[in-house]
Amino acid sequence: MGDNTRSFPELADPLGEALYQLRLDGSLYAQSELTAPWGMDMPVLPGKMMFHILTHGEYWIQTGNEDPVLIREGSLVLLPRGRGHRLMSEPGTPVRNFFDLPVQRLSERYEKLAYGGGGPATSLTCCVMSFDLVAGQQLVDQLPELIHIDSWECGADKWLQHSLSLLALEARAHRPGGQTIMANLADILVIQAIRAWLDRLPDTQTGWLAALKDPFVGRSLSAIHQAPQKPWTVESLAREAGLSRAGFSARFTELVGEPVFRYLTRWRMLVARNRLMQERISLGELAEQLGYQSEAAFSRAFKRTLGVSPGAVRKSVGPAPA
Numbered sequence: 001m002g003d004n005t006r007s008f009p010e011l012a013d014p015l016g017e018a019l020y021q022l023r024l025d026g027s028l029y030a031q032s033e034l035t036a037p038w039g040m041d042m043p044v045l046p047g048k049m050m051f052h053i054l055t056h057g058e059y060w061i062q063t064g065n066e067d068p069v070l071i072r073e074g075s076l077v078l079l080p081r082g083r084g085h086r087l088m089s090e091p092g093t094p095v096r097n098f099f100d101l102p103v104q105r106l107s108e109r110y111e112k113l114a115y116g117g118g119g120p121a122t123s124l125t126c127c128v129m130s131f132d133l134v135a136g137q138q139l140v141d142q143l144p145e146l147i148h149i150d151s152w153e154c155g156a157d158k159w160l161q162h163s164l165s166l167l168a169l170e171a172r173a174h175r176p177g178g179q180t181i182m183a184n185l186a187d188i189l190v191i192q193a194i195r196a197w198l199d200r201l202p203d204t205q206t207g208w209l210a211a212l213k214d215p216f217v218g219r220s221l222s223a224i225h226q227a228p229q230k231p232w233t234v235e236s237l238a239r240e241a242g243l244s245r246a247g248f249s250a251r252f253t254e255l256v257g258e259p260v261f262r263y264l265t266r267w268r269m270l271v272a273r274n275r276l277m278q279e280r281i282s283l284g285e286l287a288e289q290l291g292y293q294s295e296a297a298f299s300r301a302f303k304r305t306l307g308v309s310p311g312a313v314r315k316s317v318g319p320a321p322a
Helices: 014-022 133-141 159-173 178-199 208-213 217-226 234-241 245-256 260-278 283-289 295-306 310-317
Strands: 025-035 039-042 048-056 059-062 069-071 075-079 085-088 103-105 110-116 121-130 147-150
Touching (some): 048 178, 075 178, 121 178, 133 208, 159 178, 178 208, 217 245, 234 260, 245 260, 260 310, 283 295, 283 310, 295 310
Parallel strands (some): 025 110
Antiparallel strands (some): 059 085
């Protein structure tokens, strides 16, 4: 057996490490063929992400009492926190609850919807995705309620059109392995949408996502994410960032919103939680691998940070080996 102290693959950027923590899982895909007039009400889905991919036609989306927004063909709309919203052929069109509409269930996770009054057609792929609430809270809390990526505004970068075209092809074809391809494409589209939104953040923006972009603090975050078990100190992380100890400490706290050691402890606990859920590892072994001198010290830090004991997490997935 090789070294089993890492929980993450070798990723090149801190945002990639953070997105890996989300552990996205496509819960439901619906291929909708809609003809005007039509309107759908998407209810609030706590702990879920929702996105809509428009492959033909156009529609309007409205969240709360905000003005409706026109969505054009070849666009993606992501709602990271599962906020309720309405999709309509025209503003003010009466809506029906999406989950009350008659659908053709093609598999456990994939269904087809044909709905509307027979007018101009719209083709829409909708996806509801689960994610790890504990690990994803910091990331998702800093995202806006709605992210709209218009493929025609992406310039020379044609990633969205290509991804959308492939997903639409798999949705129509129902070929062997299609659901696996769609699930992986959905993950990619969510990551690309978040990255595209992040690229538009002003340089003056603060917060954890802005810190991931920072050329100095971002390097230290990447070091923590890739090797949380190392005996990091403020000095060693400052060297990773290429800053003085005082300058690094102040910059980290300003951008991330908490001191570096509090962040390091929380990230270690998220790593530990994932490993407890995914591996048959004892608490003592896990504590040692994450740099704790005793199982008791590790357990105290775990409960103080995540609000639940590591033993409780262990029990939820079965006993560890002796």
